[in-house]
Amino acid sequence: MFNNNDRESTAPVDVGETYEVTIEDIAREGDGIARVEGFVIFVPQTQVGDTVNIKITRVLRKFAFGEKEE
Template identity: 85%
Template sequence: MFGNNDESTAPVAVGETYEVTIQDIAREGDGIARIEGFVIFVPGAEVGDTVNIKITKVLRKFAFSEIEE
């Protein structure tokens, strides 16, 4: 039932969109937002930005997204 589905514990899903506020910047320069404490990397965002994002990849402890235009 649970298998290897990494998305099972994530509060976000690939293809879904969310409005988030960027809280931190990662070492690589990506913005970091959190949904229910779950880390989401947002390339091209700055701390304090509120952006609409689309989830592109979900892993066990974090997800990647892109800013929706």
């Protein structure tokens, strides 16, 4: 049977991977929004214009969460 654990194989990011991203917008909750191949990643403690290295912590069907690497 098919088990996707809330994730589609089309997501261009994987949990544990690191990426350099630029924060493009701020979500209502205050997290920064970055994109990898158009896929939205929420990154707390960032501001618009920040270029940061992030580590992906959770991948869902339509978006992911990452944390800033120091």
